[in-house]
Amino acid sequence: MYKKISLEDKVIADLINLEDQRQQDHIELIASENYVSEDVMKAAGSCLTNKYGEGYPGKRYYGGCEFVDQIEVIAQERAKKLFNVNYVNVQPYSGSVANAAVYLALLQPGDRVLGLSLDSGGHLTHGYRISFSGIFYESHSYFVNDDGLLDYDEILRIAKEIKPKMIICGYSAYSQIVEFDKFRKICDEVGAYLFADISHISGPIIAGLHPSPAGLADVIMTTTHKTLRGTRGAIIMTNDEEIYKKINRSVFPGYQGGPLFHQIAAKAVSFGEALQPEFLEYQQQLITNSRVFCQTFINKGVKVISGLTKNHLFMIDVKSSYGLNGKQATEILSKVNITVNKNSIPNDTESPMVSSGIRLGSAAMTSRGFQEDEFIIIANLIDKVLREPENEALLTMVKKEIAKLTNSFPIKRSYMKH
Ligand SMILES: Cc1ncc(COP(=O)(O)O)c(C=O)c1O
Numbered sequence: 304m305y306k307k308i309s310l311e312d313k314v315i316a317d318l319i320n321l322e323d324q325r326q327q328d329h330i331e332l333i334a335s336e337n338y339v340s341e342d343v344m345k346a347a348g349s350c351l352t353n354k355y356g357e358g359y360p361g362k363r364y365y366g367g368c369e370f371v372d373q374i375e376v377i378a379q380e381r382a383k384k385l386f387n388v389n390y391v392n393v394q395p396y397s398g399s400v401a402n403a404a405v406y407l408a409l410l411q412p413g414d415r416v417l418g419l420s421l422d423s424g425g426h427l428t429h430g431y432r433i434s435f436s437g438i439f440y441e442s443h444s445y446f447v448n449d450d451g452l453l454d455y456d457e458i459l460r461i462a463k464e465i466k467p468k469m470i471i472c473g474y475s476a477y478s479q480i481v482e483f484d485k486f487r488k489i490c491d492e493v494g495a496y497l498f499a500d501i502s503h504i505s506g507p508i509i510a511g512l513h514p515s516p517a518g519l520a521d522v523i524m525t526t527t528h529k530t531l532r533g534t535r536g537a538i539i540m541t542n543d544e545e546i547y548k549k550i551n552r553s554v555f556p557g558y559q560g561g562p563l564f565h566q567i568a569a570k571a572v573s574f575g576e577a578l579q580p581e582f583l584e585y586q587q588q589l590i591t592n593s594r595v596f597c598q599t600f601i602n603k604g605v606k607v608i609s610g611l612t613k614n615h616l617f618m619i620d621v622k623s624s625y626g627l628n629g630k631q632a633t634e635i636l637s638k639v640n641i642t643v644n645k646n647s648i649p650n651d652t653e654s655p656m657v658s659s660g661i662r663l664g665s666a667a668m669t670s671r672g673f674q675e676d677e678f679i680i681i682a683n684l685i686d687k688v689l690r691e692p693e694n695e696a697l698l699t700m701v702k703k704e705i706a707k708l709t710n711s712f713p714i715k716r717s718y719m720k721h
Pocket residue numbers: 335396397398399400402426428473474475500501502503526536537
């Protein structure tokens with residue numbers, strides 16, 4: 304059951320407790336969020352936050368690293384096993400910094416990079432003009448086609464024209480399978496590095512429910528806090544020893560200082576959890592739930608970008624389906640305690656701050672125990688609210704339904720079957 308945190312600093316304690324209550328009371332559909340176990344939180348909140356240790360295990364600039372060295376090596380070993388790769392850097396503070404470190408390792412400033420455009424589902428760090436990736440590198444984009452799908456022939460055509468030094472695949476809002484083998488062929492044809500950013504799909508990849516880029520991509524990055532259900536942060540992986548050395552240098556001292564050992568320990572704990580059979584069951588349920596959730600919208604005639612999802616997320620065109628923009632839809636759903644994020648959709652005419660879509664994901668609520676029936680109920684409630692956003696009686700009724708569901712499915716603090 305929910306435990307209130309107590310601190311001598313009452314102001315911050317109260318706010319943390321309010322946030323905890325909000326997490327309990329809301330249906331969390333942001334595709335990049337999840338609920339970590341209490342063990343992950345304990346490691347993240349441990350004395351390791353006191354420790355400095357610039358460098359890598361066995362090669363630190365500071366003394367007293369005998370225990371943190373062991374923790375970092377365990378995190379690396381578990382990640383290698385999970386993803387079937389030879390080398391892992393577990394120090395990146397976040398996915399964006401990890402991506403910056405990959406650019407620094409493989410490219411020179413001004414080099415050409417090819418990534419999926421933001422409104423097609425790519426990430427800011429894949430070349431968006433106001434991110435480091437668009438400022439310091441010559442970034443070019445490929446796009447999804449009119450059906451919202453990657454067109455590999457078209458990507459090859461663009462790659463031949465642009466001749467990028469690196470091609471990025473793996474996305475923030477793409478619901479279909481990423482064919483890493485096809486990307487490998489394209490990269491081989493044009494002589495580019497292949498960089499797979501699997502931040503969203505690392506959980507399904509571990510469970511064998513999505514193809515893996517291991518052995519195909521030159522470098523792989525994943526955040527650790529999405530479907531992987533770990534603490535916030537990221538890891539960078541490769542099978543190439545020379546690339547690994549470059550990655551290590553660009554993480555530290557290239558972009559970062561001292562490693563966050565509390566976060567590295569929390570990553571190790573979550574990797575330990577991901578190595579258990581329960582994690583595979585979770586991933587299976589997450590995909591089943593996402594598909595049923597998505598199909599319910601399709602059955603109602605709602606425009607789902609790219610069609611029926613094959614992973615944990617999908618996007619709805621709320622403008623053509625409900626006459627709302629993404630910002631409005633997000634705000635209306637938040638009134639009934641459903642949390643989503645607005646998202647640009649292909650060829651969006653609105654700015655990213657407004658957008659014409661919302662992105663929905665099943666990772667967090669599956670962690671709370673939701674199965675197909677609950678996702679069908681939620682899809683029906685979302686559809687009703689977005690059709691009649693000004694019907695206050697309806698909003699009150701839906702909020703009550705949501706409270707019943709959140710009370711019946713409290714946030715779990717452990718995912719192990721003891
Ligand atoms: C595909 C992808 N890459 C990188 C990131 C960046 O991660 P972070 O928010 O930890 O910087 C995200 C986060 O949303 C993402 O979806």
